[in-house]
Amino acid sequence: MAILRFNKDWSRKQFLASILLFFVHFVILIGIMAGLLLWKEWGHLAAHMKQFGASYLYALFCVLLLIVIMYLYFFFEERTILSTGKNIALMFTMLDLSFIASWLVGDYIDIFARPVALVALMICVLVGRRVAVFMNIINALLVFVADTFAGGLSADSAYYSSLLISFSAGMLAIFFCEKAKTRFRVVLVGVAIVIPIEFIIFLLEISTFIENVGNGWQALQGILLHMGYGLFGGVTSTILFLSILPVFEVIFNCLTVYRLRELTSSDAKILQKLKAEAPGTYNHAMTVAQLAEACAAAIGENVDYARAAALYHDVGKLHYPEHFTENQGEYNLHDELTPELSADIIRSHANDGYDLIKANHLPDFLADIALQHHGTMPIRYFYAKALKMTDGELNIEDFSYMGPKPQTKLAAIIMIADASEAAVRAVDARKPEQAEKAIRGIIEERMDLEQFSECDITMVELTKIRMALVASLSGVYHHRIKYPSIKYKRTEYGTKGENA
Numbered sequence: 494m495a496i497l498r499f500n501k502d503w504s505r506k507q508f509l510a511s512i513l514l515f516f517v518h519f520v521i522l523i524g525i526m527a528g529l530l531l532w533k534e535w536g537h538l539a540a541h542m543k544q545f546g547a548s549y550l551y552a553l554f555c556v557l558l559l560i561v562i563m564y565l566y567f568f569f570e571e572r573t574i575l576s577t578g579k580n581i582a583l584m585f586t587m588l589d590l591s592f593i594a595s596w597l598v599g600d601y602i603d604i605f606a607r608p609v610a611l612v613a614l615m616i617c618v619l620v621g622r623r624v625a626v627f628m629n630i631i632n633a634l635l636v637f638v639a640d641t642f643a644g645g646l647s648a649d650s651a652y653y654s655s656l657l658i659s660f661s662a663g664m665l666a667i668f669f670c671e672k673a674k675t676r677f678r679v680v681l682v683g684v685a686i687v688i689p690i691e692f693i694i695f696l697l698e699i700s701t702f703i704e705n706v707g708n709g710w711q712a713l714q715g716i717l718l719h720m721g722y723g724l725f726g727g728v729t730s731t732i733l734f735l736s737i738l739p740v741f742e743v744i745f746n747c748l749t750v751y752r753l754r755e756l757t758s759s760d761a762k763i764l765q766k767l768k769a770e771a772p773g774t775y776n777h778a779m780t781v782a783q784l785a786e787a788c789a790a791a792i793g794e795n796v797d798y799a800r801a802a803a804l805y806h807d808v809g810k811l812h813y814p815e816h817f818t819e820n821q822g823e824y825n826l827h828d829e830l831t832p833e834l835s836a837d838i839i840r841s842h843a844n845d846g847y848d849l850i851k852a853n854h855l856p857d858f859l860a861d862i863a864l865q866h867h868g869t870m871p872i873r874y875f876y877a878k879a880l881k882m883t884d885g886e887l888n889i890e891d892f893s894y895m896g897p898k899p900q901t902k903l904a905a906i907i908m909i910a911d912a913s914e915a916a917v918r919a920v921d922a923r924k925p926e927q928a929e930k931a932i933r934g935i936i937e938e939r940m941d942l943e944q945f946s947e948c949d950i951t952m953v954e955l956t957k958i959r960m961a962l963v964a965s966l967s968g969v970y971h972h973r974i975k976y977p978s979i980k981y982k983r984t985e986y987g988t989k990g991e992n993a
């Protein structure tokens with residue numbers, strides 16, 4: 494479910510920058526705590542400080558300790574999180590929001606009505622399960638520190654129950670949300686995590702009920718009210734999650750299954766444009782998507798990513814759709830152009846795709862793959878045409894894509910699936926042996942031209958990709974039974990057919 498990709502680079506400068514950013518966010522968090530306390534104790538702050546002065550230091554130290562632990566965890570276990578300010582800001586923004594919500598709900602509604610699973614759900618979907626598990630613990634402890642601090646370090650059992658509820662509800666949400674790929678299922682996760690919350694509240698409050706057995710109905714009402722708050726907290730977590738997730742997706746440019754689904758649906762703006770203005774390219778992209786999904790599944794890459802990358806790989810053709818074979822009718826515009834100009838128009842679709850995807854604020858990996866999907870391959874047709882027209886030397890680079898070469902396995906998959914779709918379409922008899930031969934030729938040609946030298950794809954994976962493509966292409970271009978051509982004509986007894 495987690496689909497945010499992080500920059501893998503790491504340097505001393507980034508190390509110092511990450512420490513500075515953590516310190517800034519620590520100050521912000523302390524500022525938020527101070528602001529909320531000021532709001533709560535407005536007019537009585539001096540008296541509060543006098544009475545609970547020691548708890549201020551306790552809270553400050555505990556928050557600092559949690560932030561240091563958080564940094565150490567990321568440093569040793571998930572260093573990529575520290576590599577960009579955006580990732581760090583995402584973590585702290587979630588912590589800050591949850592902290593404010595927990596404080597205000599605890600103060601103005603009830604301690605059990607807090608959106609306990611919000612941080613867990615958000616981080617799980619935006620970043621990943623592993624990071625979400627850790628951040629859920631930090632969040633639960635942070636709220637616990639605030640509770641004990643605001644309560645003057647009192648040992649109220651509700652604080653400990655609240656800690657357990659935050660932790661367990663968050664953990665359950667993380668494990669349940671893995672399969673929740675629709676909004677309705679996410680709400681069901683909210684209902685599922687409520688079950689243990691209700692048990693904890695019931696068992697905690699039942700002692701109050703027993704103590705107040707003389708006034709049983711009122712005590713029972715208290716239990717039911719707190720259980721209602723628990724239900725509210727669980728369901729609110731998922732409703733808040735669904736409401737703020739799209740905002741986070743845009744602000745932090747994160748990719749989730751929900752956003753991927755929107756991007757790959759036929760309603761997506763650029764895909765609709767492609768369908769209307771370059772129908773041939775659109776159909777080609779749909780077939781490449783099918784092939785890329787099979788390749789990704791074969792080597793354990795993310796299938797949803799592969800589908801999205803394939804659908805967007807040729808959107809750069811929207812600039813000059815009629816210059817690409819798949820969108821041409823009888824007339825070929827290149828007949829009027831020099832081979833140099835034709836090659837220039839053809840190869841510009843990689844850069845144009847990159848620019849178009851960036852301009853529409855779509856995920857970076859789509860832009861990168863659009864730019865890399867032809868690597869530095871020569872545009873053979875126009876190179877050969879130019880050779881025929883000149884006696885002099887030709888620079889093949891003038892007839893080649895400008896790269897870069899595929900930087901990821903996914904980009905390599907799109908490169909191979911793209912070329913295979915076009916090549917196999919050109920093969921007359923679509924027998925598996927012919928498809929196999931064509932795809933083998935495509936992969937070998939790209940290996941000879943070192944197109945995979947900048948990504949970590951292995952020979953084993955290339956073999957699996959070849960086999961997946963052969964299997965898929967025989968499905969796409971399966972043999973059709975030749976139906977006899979029959980002419981129908983009306984007779985006075987009905988319709989009669991005869992061989993044409």
Ligand SMILES: [Fe+2]
Pocket residue numbers: 806807842866867911
């Ligand atoms: Fe292309």
Ligand SMILES: [Fe+2]
Pocket residue numbers: 777781806807911
């Ligand atoms: Fe293509």
